[in-house]
Amino acid sequence: MSHFFRRAGESDSESSESEDEEIMSSEEEPPQKPTTTAAKSGMAKFLRTAAGSSSSDSDSTDGGETDSDEDPQGESGDESETEDRPQIRIISAADKRLKEMETSSQGIDNALRINDWVAILNEFEKLIRMVQRQSNLAEMVPPFFIRSLVKLESSVNSTIQKEKEAKKKMNPSNAKALTAMKQKIKKSIKEHEIDFKRFQEDPEAFQREYLNHVAQVAPPPPTSTIRPPITTGGDVQVDDFTTVGKGGRAMQLTSEGIFKHLQAVQEARGKKNTDRAEQIRILELLVDIAATTYQRIRVLLALISSRFDYNSSVSNYMPTEMWLSAQREVDQLVSIVAADSNYSIQEVTPDYDELVERSPTAESGPVCIRGSIISFVDRLDDEFTRSLQNIDPHGTEYVDRLKDEKVLYCTICRAQAFYEKTSQNDPLARVIMRRLEHIYSKPDAVVQALESALETSEIRPSMTLSQSGSSTILVHALCVYLYKSGNSLLRTRAMLSHIYHHALQNDFYTARDMLLMSHLQESVHSADVATQILYNRTVVQLGLCAFRSGLIKESQSILQDIFTTQRVKELLAQGVHQQRFQAAMTPEQEKAEKQRQLPFHMHINTELLEAAFLVSSMLVEIPLLASIDSDEQKRKVISKPFRRLLDFADRQVFTGPPESTRDHIMQASKALQDGEWEKCRDLIQGIKIWSLMPEASSVKEMLEKRIQEQGLRTYLFTYAPHYTTLSLSLLSTTFSLPLRSVSSIVSKMIWSEELSASLDQSAGVVVFQRIELSRPQQLSQIIAEKVAALVDQNEKTLDIKMGGTGGWGDRGEGGKGEKRGEQTQERRGRGERTRGARGGARGRGARFSQGLGNQMPGQAGQRSA
Secondary structure: OHHHHHHHHHHHHHHHHHHHHHHHHOOOOOOOHHHHHHHHHHHHHHHHHHHHHHHOHHHHHHHHHHHHOOOOOHHHHHHHHHHHOOOOOOOOHHHHHHHHHHHHHHHHHHHHHOOOHHHHHHHHHHHHHHHHHHHHOOOOOOHHHHHHHHHHHHHHHHHHHHHHHOOOOOOHHHHHHHHHHHHHHHHHHHHOHHHHHHHHHOHHHHHHHHHHHHHHHOOOOOOOOOOOOEEEOOEEEOOOOOOEOHHHOEOOOOOOOHHHHHHHHHHHOOOOOOOHHHHHHHHHHHHHHOOOHHHHHHHHHHHHHHHHHOOOOOOOOOOHHHHHHHHHHHHHHHHHHHHOOOEEEEOOOOOOOOOOOOOHHHHOOOEEEEOOHHHHHHHHHHHHHHHHHHOOOOOHHHHHHHOOHHHHHHHHHHHHHHHHHHOOHHHHHHHHHHHHHHHOOOOHHHHHHHHHHHHHOOOOOOOOHHHHOOHHHHHHHHHHHHHHOOOHHHHHHHHHHHHHHHHHOOOHHHHHHHHHHHOHHHHHHHOOHHHHHHHHHHHHHHHHHHHHOOOHHHHHHHHHHHHHOOOHHHHOOOOOOOOOOOOOOOHHHHHHHHHOOOOHHHOOOHHHHHHHHHHHHHHHHHHHHHOOOOHHHHOOOOOHHHHHHHHHHHOOOOOOOOOOHHHHHHHHHHHHHOOOHHHHHHHHHOOHHHHHOOOHHHHHHHHHHHHHHHHHHHHHHHHHHHOOEEEHHHHHHHOOOOHHHHHHHHHHHHHOOOOOEEEEOOOOEEEEOOOOOOHHHHHHHHHHHHHHHHHHHHHHHHHHHOOOOOOOOOHHHHHHHHHHHHHOOOEOOOOEOOHHHHHHHHHHHHHHHHHOOOOOOOHHHHHHO
16 A cells, blocks of 8 residues: 555656656747656556455455565556557446446346346346436436336246246245346236337337437437537637536427426426426426417426426425416416317316327317416415515515506406306305405405406406496405305305404494304304414404494494403414413424414504403493492493503502503593593593504594493483482583483483483482392392392203203394393482392393304314314
8 A cells, every 4th residue: 555655646747747858948949758758657557556455355455565576677568558558438427327228138138047036136226227317318218128017027927937836946046036126027017018019019110219319319429528619700600509408418399299308397397406497497398389279388388387387496486477476477378278178177087198199089079288376376476475475564575565456356366267157166256255355354445456457468357347346346246146056165264264354344234234144153162273373363353344334333342352361463374473471382282373463454453452442341341340239249241451451540649641542542531531522532532552443533423422422321320319400401511412312311211221210301310219228139049130140051951961052142042132132221310239130231231252163273273272
C-alpha cells in the first residue's frame, strides 16, 4: 500500500513537471517527446498499480516486496502497451441498461444448466426491475427478455414434472425458489401478454420492430455537446433547446405515442423522488399536440390530477397560479365534453385499453372515459377555502384572493349545466350543494355579482338569478332540488342553508317554522361536525333576525343557549378552543380544529352577537328583577351570563365612562333600573357596533321604543306599592309614549296578572289593589312552585322512558308552556306568586330555546373529533 501511494506521488510529480515544461515552452518550440512519454508512463503505472491493489487481498499485502525489485527498464514495455491499448468508449445509459439486462439473461442461462433455481430467482428479479425501468421510460421491451420468459416457462414446467417423478427430491431452498419462479413467470407473462403473443407468433418480426424502434429514438452522436452561437451579420442566433428524458435521450412527443407518455406519467405518480413539476410540463406539451377529442380529454384529466398532486402537504394550500391553471383546465374539460355528446366522463366505466385510441364510430355509441369532474370541482373549492384560511385576512392579499371566487362560482355553474345535460343525478346534487354554499350566506348584492359571471359563459345551468329574479327564489329552487334527492346529508345541509337565508332576509317566522317543523334539533347531535357548525350558525342568525325584527324575547331565548356554553367562537368555527386546566390537545386534534375554521369573510361578528344578546337580556331581566320581592325568588334567572355581568357591575366601587360594549350595556341596565330610560337609550344607541347592521337606523329606533316600553313596566313594578291611583297621561308624558300604547301595556299587565290593579278608562287612571300575604300563604306559594318543578321533571322522565327526547322539541309542548305562563302569572298587588310566573317565563322564553334543542350541538362532536 505504501508503494501504491509512492507510485501515485511519483506519477503526479512527473506529470506536473511535464505540464510546467509544456507551458513554458509553448511559445518558443513544440513540447519535447520524451517528457510527454514519461508523463504517460507515470499515469499508466498509476492506473495499473491502483487496479492491482484493488484486485485481490494477496496482491495488496505482498505487492510491496515484488514491485520493489522491478527492473526500471520495464517502463518501456508499459509504454508500448499503453500506446497499443484501445481508447475508452463512452456508452449511453440505454446501452448500459441493455448490457446489464443481457448479463442477467446470460446468468439465468448458466444457472439453468446446473439447475440452480436460487440463482435463477435472484437474476430474474434483477431482470424484472430493469424491465420495469424500461417501461417507466416508455421504451420497448427487448426481445431477449421475452425469449427468456419463453425459455423459463418451459424449463419450470419440465422441472416440476421431473420433480414429481423423481425419487430423490431437491433441497428445500431450491424447491422454494422453483415455486416462487413459477408464480413470478406467470405474473410477468400476464403483464407482457401482448408482447409475449407477438413474439410467439413471429419472433423475427418482433426483433425487426424492436430494431426499428431503437433506430428511431437513438440519440445523435455526442460530437458537439456544446456548440457556439451561430452569428449572421453581427446578430447572434441561439439554438433551440431539446427536451431530453432520462438517459440523455431526446423525448419525441407525438400524437401517436401520446398514450405511452401518459402511462409513464401515471405510473410515476406518487413514487418517491418524482419530479412533479417536470410531469406537469410534459403534460402541458401533450395538451398542445393532442390531435383528437379523446386524446385531449385523457391528457386534461391527467394534467388536472397532477396539478392537485403538486402540493402533497395537507396543512399548506395550493399556489394561486397553479390553482388558476387547474381552474382554466377544468373549464376547458367541461367545454369539450359539453360540446361533443359522443364523449362522456363518468366515475364508473367498463374496462378498456388505455393505450388504444377510441372513437364513437368504433364503439358504436358514446365513449365513456373514466374520470370525475365533480371531484375536480370539490378539490378546487376545498383548495380555495384552505388558501383563505391560511392568508392574513387583514391584508390586501386576502381581498385579491377573494376575487377568484367569481371564476370558481362560474366553474361550478358550468359543471352543473353539464350534469343537467347528461342527467347524472348524484354528481348534480353534489355540485348544486357546492353552488348553494357560495350564495346562501351572502347578501343580494354579492349574489348578483357572482351571478353576473354567468352572462358571458356559453354553458349555463337551468337555475340562474336572471331567470328567478331574486336570490330568495334562486336559493329556494336549489334547495327544493336537494330536498328531492336521496342523499340525507345534502338534504339536511340544504334545509339549514335555506333557513339561514330566510333569517338573513329578516323573514323570521318562515325561518322559525321551517326549523321547528324539520326537527333537526333532535338529530343534529349525531351529525358530522361540519353540519353541527352549520346548525349553530343558522340558529345564531335566526336570533339576530329576531333582534332586528324587534322580537326581543325570542332573540334572547334563541341566543341564550350558545352564550351559556361560553364557547361561542369555537361552536361557530371562528376560533380554536382555549385550553384550560392544562388540558393540552393532541397535534391531530389541533390540526382538525384549524381545518374546520371558516374563512374570515364568512364570520358572524361575535361582538355584534354579544351586544344583541346582552341588550335582549337587559330588556327581559330588568323588569323581572323589579317584580321580585324575596331573595329566594331572585335566584331564578332567565339569563345567567347577563345576571353574572350585572352582579359584577354592582360590586364595582367606582364606575368610569363606558369604554366597551359591555360597559355601555351594564350602565344602561342600571339606568333602566332607576327609571332613567333616556339615559339608558343614549347609552344603548351610543354603541358603535350597531353600524355593522345593514339597517342600523331602524334598529336604533326599535331599541328606543323597546326601552320606553320596558322602562314603563319596570316603573310600574317598582313604584306600584307607593300609589293608590296613577294617571295614564302622566305615564305617557314621562316615557314619551302615546296614550294608546300606555293603555295597551297596562291592560296587558293586568290581564296576565302581573299587576294587581284595575283600569278606569273614563277617568284615565290605574287603580291599584293591595293584598298582604301572611307567612303561611308565602310558604304555601314556595311549596307550590317546588311541586310544580317536580311535576315537570317527572314529565320529562316519563317522556324519555316512552321513547321521546325529554325536551320541548314539539311545538305542542311549547304551546302548552306558553299557555300555562299566560294563565298563571304572579299577582303583584296582592304579593301572591303562583306557579304561573315560572310557567309564563318558561313558556314564552326559555321553552322557546328548548324547542330548538336542549343544548347547542358541536360540543361533544368537536371533542370526539
